[in-house]
Amino acid sequence: MSYKIGVDISGGDYAPEEIFKGAVLARKEYGEDMVLIGVREEIEAQARKHKVDLNDFTVVHAPEKIDMGESPATSVRRKKNSSITIGTNLLKEKKIDAFVSCGNTGAAVCAATLLLGLIEGVERPGIGLMLPTREGVSLVIDVGANVDPKPMHLFQYGVMASVYYELVFNKENPSVGLLNIGEEETKGSDFVKNVHKLFAAAPLNFTGNVEAKHMFSGKCDCIVCDGFVGNVALKVTEGCAETMGKFLFDTIMKDPLGLFGLLLIKRSLRKFKRILDYAEYGGAPLLGVDGVVIIGHGRSNSKAVKNAVRAAIHELKRDLTSQIKSKINGILQDEKFKQSMIA
Amino acid sequence: MSYKIGVDISGGDYAPEEIFKGAVLARKEYGEDMVLIGVREEIEAQARKHKVDLNDFTVVHAPEKIDMGESPATSVRRKKNSSITIGTNLLKEKKIDAFVSCGNTGAAVCAATLLLGLIEGVERPGIGLMLPTREGVSLVIDVGANVDPKPMHLFQYGVMASVYYELVFNKENPSVGLLNIGEEETKGSDFVKNVHKLFAAAPLNFTGNVEAKHMFSGKCDCIVCDGFVGNVALKVTEGCAETMGKFLFDTIMKDPLGLFGLLLIKRSLRKFKRILDYAEYGGAPLLGVDGVVIIGHGRSNSKAVKNAVRAAIHELKRDLTSQIKSKINGILQDEKFKQSMIA
Incomplete structure (x- = not known):
């Protein structure tokens, strides 16, 4: 069984083209299922341009876009149909195993925190x-x-x-x-x-x-x-x-x-x-949220996107979220550490 | 009339030699009076080594040294005979017009704040x-x-x-x-x-x-x-x-x-x-204290020391301390600014 990796096709300075190309490269190199989240027409146009058969991918239409300068909290609340909100919701519903976005960092962090919640024992991502x-x-x-x-x-x-x-x-x-x-x-x-x-x-x-x-x-x-x-x-x-x-x-x-x-x-x-x-x-792992989210650099090219997908796969293979949960709660229960907190 | 610039001969990674050489260079280039503050024997040894006539300088004996790693507040309080404390006191008593130190930055800041006090209207240097x-x-x-x-x-x-x-x-x-x-x-x-x-x-x-x-x-x-x-x-x-x-x-x-x-x-x-x-x-100007203090980089060589003296002379020629006082109090009295502080 392969992993389903959601990629935000609308986010990043070179979106949609470089992100699309990165997702295609990642599928070829790692063989996992890629879920392309973005404006359907744009994804189809990229597929035609680069002669990619979209039957090999899952496309999820996300008509709205969150721009780089927008206020994170407001945009996540108002743009329910943005690629970031839809992608994070898919992750929450376990329809994808990880989400990669090179879009508005604040919005990605905010969506992940609000929608996925945090790993038990973690207070902030x-x-x-x-x-x-x-x-x-x-x-x-x-x-x-x-x-x-x-x-x-x-x-x-x-x-x-x-x-x-x-x-x-x-x-x-x-x-x-x-x-x-x-x-x-x-x-x-x-x-x-x-x-x-x-x-x-x-x-x-x-x-x-x-x-x-x-x-x-x-x-x-x-x-x-x-x-x-x-x-x-x-x-x-x-x-x-x-x-x-x-x-x-x-x-x-x-x-x-x-x-x-x-x-x-x-x-x-x-x-x-x-x-x-x-x-x-x-990409950069967003640690602490209850799910695998990778934040790509705004200037990501296709190679950076492909490598961000690789980072997501690494986390999934090692079951990072559960490992963090067990380690952090182990420490919070540690007697010496608890004593020091009281002191 | 020339300015009297005090130089901390004991402070810095390459003290006393590079600092001494810097002070000698500065005297030659800018023609101001240089007051060498440090261990007298060390200054005399440097003068012999570099064939410098100490009659052209004022030497102030400061037998104690504050090391780079020492706690600033404690060292200033305890080492009354350190070059930093003595130099800052000379500045306070107007026996020198400016003080240059490449020694322990925290100690220099602490001595200046405690001994010189702050310019009216300034809360921290x-x-x-x-x-x-x-x-x-x-x-x-x-x-x-x-x-x-x-x-x-x-x-x-x-x-x-x-x-x-x-x-x-x-x-x-x-x-x-x-x-x-x-x-x-x-x-x-x-x-x-x-x-x-x-x-x-x-x-x-x-x-x-x-x-x-x-x-x-x-x-x-x-x-x-x-x-x-x-x-x-x-x-x-x-x-x-x-x-x-x-x-x-x-x-x-x-x-x-x-x-x-x-x-x-x-x-x-x-x-x-x-x-x-x-x-x-x-060097770097320490702004806000009531006197001209220049902090040199710990790694200062003789050229850096000479240029730190130049920075001190610049401040003195432009009467920076008074200018700061008048500007800052002007702004604090500005009606629009006062209104914004209340709001």
């Missing part, structure tokens, strides 16, 4: 991001689902990330670090100090504070932060990489020798770009 | 950072002085940054943006939404939210954020630039052609490095 590091990949959570969190939310993110990392990357007892402005436990805001206390008392491989400059070192498998800080860190990385690339290119182009040099390192530059390419890592 | 952008320089405040701020603190940072930018960079009515995770005013945490309201009501060139990925675009002259977020953004930039450089270098070195290419772009790479070099921008 968090978006996990795969950050390429010098050692491999670190999972950073949260990068924007929850911008007004409580310390307990961050603690739960750490537990969920640790379960995810262990199951998806096959690493026993992965390390969990807390993003902070210094390594000593006395450093940081009152908020992070309180989060630190929760982690220190829990049966987890907590390795203490991680400074932002060490995020890319791969020292920590999972890095926990509040959604505002995580989103800023992520966007600064994007902006910094882009600006540095342009700066460097401009400088090199002004030097006559530079142009020749550039031609000689072209192959390396391409390889380098691939290491940093977010599309390789697919 | 903030550290401003000069960020190189594609258009020139943006002043980002706060990058770590205040990690548990109230909305009013960030508003005051915006006012101070705007005065600084106008006077030091000679730009009339500089733009002020608020670092946020989206451009719409409904975006972000409750905290930043409240800061947004304060800015929107004030007679300032407030241009709204700035996304972190646009920090390097130079769209905004001044960028306001809380000290935790600002410090993370700054450190992510450092980590990202370093990691990208190493990644790229490793990739190129694996390719036989790459090595030749690298030789050809070497000159450009050096030029590029200079654009990004924090040492060019000197």
